[in-house]
Amino acid sequence: MWRRYGDAVYTLMTLAIFGFETIALGALSLSFLLGRTTGIASTPVEGILLGIVISTASALALLGLYLLSYHFVSNLRDRWQADQLDQWTEWWVGLALTGPDQPGAHASDRYRLPRVAVHSVLSLLESVKGEEGDRLKEALAGHGVDSWFMRRARSGHLTAKLDAIENLGKARLPQAFDQLLGLLHHAKPVVRRMSARAAGVTLAIMPPTEGPDSPHARFIQAIKHADLQPGVVQESLLLLETRAGPILKELLSDPELSDSLRWVALETVGRLGLADMAELATASCDHPDPEIRAATFRCLRRLGTVPEGAEACLLEALDDDVDFVRIQAAHAAAFLPAETALAALEPHLQDDSWWVRRAAAGSLARLGEIGVATVRRAAESHPDKAAREMAVQILLEADEMSPAAARLATGVA
């Protein structure tokens, strides 16, 4: 989306111009005020004004020149880079497939890799994993690129730091994992966010180990104590992919876990479809926080299952005082045994909340023929108008009713 070169110079130039403007306008205002006795059109004020006009014109000319030069150079550079990128990608693919036999694989150790080569291998590493990925990482380490990234990630310069963290995330280097965990406590939120993602993808490729000093345990401790928004934690957990299970298990088994992390863990279990954790998730179905109760049922809905032990809790939640808990419970009820679901959901076709009515009708329709028949019956003859309308709506969306029949059922001309 954005070009990332030349921006530092431009930022410096803008800062210089800003500084100059402030000083110049301050001087001008002061000279106006001092010239009050003789009138502002006095010769000294005019002199200052002339000076400012000339210097502003110079700054403008410099800026214009920079922009034109940047535009010209970046056009050339973009074209050159596209060519180079293709060549390097081909070379890296060769290296990933053939290893050290790739022509030039050792010769290139002697010089620092050009930026475009690094860019190309990092793009590859986002999708190439396993043995091929390891070969590419070895090559990167051979050129000292890994230590270069890690040095840059310690930089006090925000631009360099963010670039390095992004690159570490793409490279997924286990040796950088601890450094990334350390950055989760950085003062700047953007650094914490990017580090959380990079740590997540890095941990995803590290071999699973156990013990209080294992990377998994350190990751859990880091996310528990870092000042991260739940969405960011969720993202980093999702990035763990197949490695997420043990971490989520440990989180959900912790009775001291904060509500926000519990919510995140439930959301992640559902999104990753970890059906073997459904039992563990249902332990939160009667949590005092309605957000957690709702997250539990949303998780079950995503998993497509309601464990036996959770049925009573779910049926109770259908009458919860909080509407968004009822909504999620109504969604999850689609995965109850059909008879139980029918009996539990039908009364909610006339729930006070539009969203609960919708969820109940939707879940009924998902029960198969028996459920669709119930919704159809509601569409035709339910005494509550809102229930009839919602039933028609759901049948339309499920292609179980034609628009013409729907118009007839609801009396729309």
Place this chain on the structure above:
Amino acid sequence: MWRSLLIGYQYVLLVYFSLLNVLYALFSCIGLRAIVVVFAREFSQGSLRDLLERDVYKPVSILVPAHNEEVSIVGSVQSLLNLQFPEFEIVVVSDGSEDETVQRLIEAFALAEQPWATRQDLPCAPVRRTFRSLTHPNLIVVDKDQGGKADSLNAALNMARYPLFAAVDADSLLDGEAILRATRLFVEDETLIAVGGTIRPLNAAVTEDGRILEARIPKKWLERFQILEYARAFFTGRAGWSHFKSLLIISGAFGLFRRTAVLEAGGFLVGTVAEDMELVVRLHRHFRRQRKPYNIRFTPDPICWSEVPSDLGTLRRQRNRWHRGLWETLWTHRGMLGNPRYGRLGMVAVPYFWIFEALAPVIEISGYLLVGVGVFAGFVSPRFAILFVVLAILYGMLSSQLAAGIETFLSNRYPRLRDRAILLLAAFLEFVGYRQFLALERTIATVQVPFKRGKWGKMHRKGIRHSTQTPPPPDPIDTEREPAGV
């Protein structure tokens, strides 16, 4: 006596001029830092793909109010259907259109009339008919009695099912990734209630099936000047205010909101011509009063392309409306002015908008007159007057160039070197008549505020050029989602 007063006013003007330019420069710096340093680096294509693959997003309802938009509506909806986002619905509301807006949609997207079980969260004018597309299940069209743009948005909000909604003008095109980039901000910040994106002029751009293939500089200078205005407004102004957590405007052409927050604040205000700004100010006010944590921000990444006026008449009416809208909002929320209860919003942002935005054209026009009178009366030397005018032009050019310069870092910038040179020249020519013309129109608008409340004026559109090919339907969507508190 008069002479002393005039000289005194002249001092006020000079201090005003100095302050204004220092603030512009400050916002340029902040905008550049926010955009280039943070946004350019935080989300690569790879990380966005990660978000999609791992289902880390919030589904969005896209609301498109349309009144007599037969020229552009099909292209606009096509562009929205092409968005790279897994789960969204589009709710187009024809606000009592007297032209072929609805008919064009029926033909292009195979709409079938059907009843709709709507909520009545917000009052709105009666709905005549609702349609659903047979080819695109996530496209809903509402035909309702005329009630204005805000009323249409309220009607669309009653239909919307998803936790986030985007308000998009019917004459606009969104970048393919715009929604994804904006929604990720809501994923990572739970307190976020609204996000404004960048608007860029669409005129002369090459489009295909509602997608922008290449940005191009329009032929008319009138349109070129607006490129600079938009760059100044978005890349510096809004980025700067957002940095200070005092963003008061999210453009009606493209903004993303948390539905529950907007419903809690009462939806869009009917009867104003600045429903976009008014909503944002009201959201600030509401959440500050409730002492609830919230965040409203600008992000340069989600880019929306909007057709800008290409003739003087339309431009004049648009700016007149914008300025009246600004006054209407500031007046409606005048209780915030200088009120410490609203923090930096009440003490800095709102006073800034009163002094440096609402009153700016009046001060500018009076400044021109004063210089003329001063030279004529002999208390300003002609040489001084000329130097001062030149300085004002140079500062204006500088702020335009600093803002437009940020555009060069965009991948989808104006591609040719000649384009850049034209923008440099436009920054100069803008001050030879165009700026004064707009200042005069905004001054007239200031006078008209009490008499033309809520009046829009007729807009002339060329329309988005698009192919007639209907895009393939998106993947089936998961139609159920949670509302409040989830």
